Amino acid sequence: MIDQPDLFLRRLFDRAVEVADPMRSLKNFLPERPKGRVIVIGAGKASARMAEAVEAVWGPCEGIVITRYGYARPCRGIEIVEAAHPVPDEAGLQATARMLSLVETAGEGDFVLALISGGASALLVKPVAGVSLAEKQAVNQALLSSGAPIDRMNTVRKHLSRVKGGQLAAAAWPAELLALIISDVPGDDPAFIGSGPTVGDPSTPDDALAVIAQWKVAVPQSVRDALSHGSGVVQPSDPRLARTKNIIYAAPRQSLEAAAALASESGCDVRLLGDALEGEAREVAAAQAKEALALHARIKAGDPPIILLSGGELTVTRRGDGVGGPNAEYCLALALALDGAKGIHALSCDTDGVDGAAEVAGAVCHPDVLKVAAERKIDPYLSLRRNDAHSFFAAVDTQVVTGPTLTNVNDFRAILILPQFDHTPPARTR
Numbered sequence: 001m002i003d004q005p006d007l008f009l010r011r012l013f014d015r016a017v018e019v020a021d022p023m024r025s026l027k028n029f030l031p032e033r034p035k036g037r038v039i040v041i042g043a044g045k046a047s048a049r050m051a052e053a054v055e056a057v058w059g060p061c062e063g064i065v066i067t068r069y070g071y072a073r074p075c076r077g078i079e080i081v082e083a084a085h086p087v088p089d090e091a092g093l094q095a096t097a098r099m100l101s102l103v104e105t106a107g108e109g110d111f112v113l114a115l116i117s118g119g120a121s122a123l124l125v126k127p128v129a130g131v132s133l134a135e136k137q138a139v140n141q142a143l144l145s146s147g148a149p150i151d152r153m154n155t156v157r158k159h160l161s162r163v164k165g166g167q168l169a170a171a172a173w174p175a176e177l178l179a180l181i182i183s184d185v186p187g188d189d190p191a192f193i194g195s196g197p198t199v200g201d202p203s204t205p206d207d208a209l210a211v212i213a214q215w216k217v218a219v220p221q222s223v224r225d226a227l228s229h230g231s232g233v234v235q236p237s238d239p240r241l242a243r244t245k246n247i248i249y250a251a252p253r254q255s256l257e258a259a260a261a262l263a264s265e266s267g268c269d270v271r272l273l274g275d276a277l278e279g280e281a282r283e284v285a286a287a288q289a290k291e292a293l294a295l296h297a298r299i300k301a302g303d304p305p306i307i308l309l310s311g312g313e314l315t316v317t318r319r320g321d322g323v324g325g326p327n328a329e330y331c332l333a334l335a336l337a338l339d340g341a342k343g344i345h346a347l348s349c350d351t352d353g354v355d356g357a358a359e360v361a362g363a364v365c366h367p368d369v370l371k372v373a374a375e376r377k378i379d380p381y382l383s384l385r386r387n388d389a390h391s392f393f394a395a396v397d398t399q400v401v402t403g404p405t406l407t408n409v410n411d412f413r414a415i416l417i418l419p420q421f422d423h424t425p426p427a428r429t430r
Contacts, residue, residue: 120194322388
């Protein structure tokens with residue numbers, strides 16, 4: 001019996017985050033500390049926590065790691081620098097230059113450990129010649145608003161950078177380099193996690209231009225000019241990558257399975273919908289609501305609760321002027337599609353604690369959320385049209401705010417369907 005459905009869903013989310021905590025999981029993939037010089041570098045929302053986990057095993061290390069503002073962790077040797085995410089800033093630019101200067105001092109007998117997690121695309125900043133930081137910021141913002149999938153966005157980012165697409169690893173040659181990576185991308189392709197700074201990439205500047213065209217990304221002429229002159233992205237066969245090894249040690253699937261195990265232990269019938277879902281948040285919400293309503297119509301009193309779990313990274317094509325993110329927009333679209341169906345509760349959150357650019361992980365959607373909105377004179381349809389889902393859930397008091405989780409294994413979505421005696425559809429709120 002699940003007496004507090006919303007709290008139960010939050011427990012599942014917390015479990016998914018806990019499993020991906022670097023302090024819990026990284027040590028199992030860390031080799032013995034090499035005898036010679038060791039340099040630790042890294043970038044991402046989880047990178048400072050990863051550095052903390054490394055020093056817990058290896059002791060103080062030389063190095064520099066760049067993380068998001070508010071995500072720093074205490075380290076005894078590794079310097080932790082905070083910078084802006086999701087749009088890069090001057091702090092990231094300067095820290096990236098220092099990181100490249102450091103790895104370029106590595107020799108053949110040295111060992112470089114790279115700690116990479118989602119967020120590294122914005123935090124590692126060194127634009128190609130002819131593109132300013134301000135122009136790079138504008139392109140990043142336009143990509144985030146375009147609705148393009150993360151792998152397509154990262155294709156553009158790589159070809160506008162002198163550190164992504166294998167270029168960080170190439171800078172460390174001839175040292176041995178091990179990259180430990182937390183995946184936040186559907187499919188767990190290391191080439192697209194943080195735009196693959198330690199992974200060779202076969203794409204071309206023409207591929208980046210194709211993304212810009214397909215998703216109608218507004219870019220300055222300097223960006224088109226830079227792409228027309230090629231880029232420094234490192235091909236997978238480049239000999240400078242011969243001593244580089246990339247290991248994904250934490251991924252969305254592990255977290256989803258941990259949440260599934262907890263739900264199963266609680267007596268739920270667990271249905272995994274996949275850990276690599278992509279697409280427009282509101283469209284995925286509509287499809288999952290249809291599936292949930294079909295199950296809701298068949299479930300009987302005495303049946304175990306059904307829970308639908310999914311991961312991946314949804315997108316939002318920004319059309320309005322509101323404050324939102326993919327998880328909150330998914331929840332709002334789901335609430336509208338479910339239309340107050342009794343016994344269906346849902347949660348959608350980003351495991352890094354930040355949905356879009358807001359300091360909010362996501363939201364909970366319960367059967368009365370539209371009723372509460374109507375009582376408070378909040379129009380959910382208008383909120384959706386304006387991409388203002390965070391404001392909507394703040395007004396109905398169902399936001400999920402975690403603060404920095406210090407990890408990042410993508411989105412976590414759960415729909416809980418409880419057995420009901422009454423399946424009469426509720427009166428429409430609009």
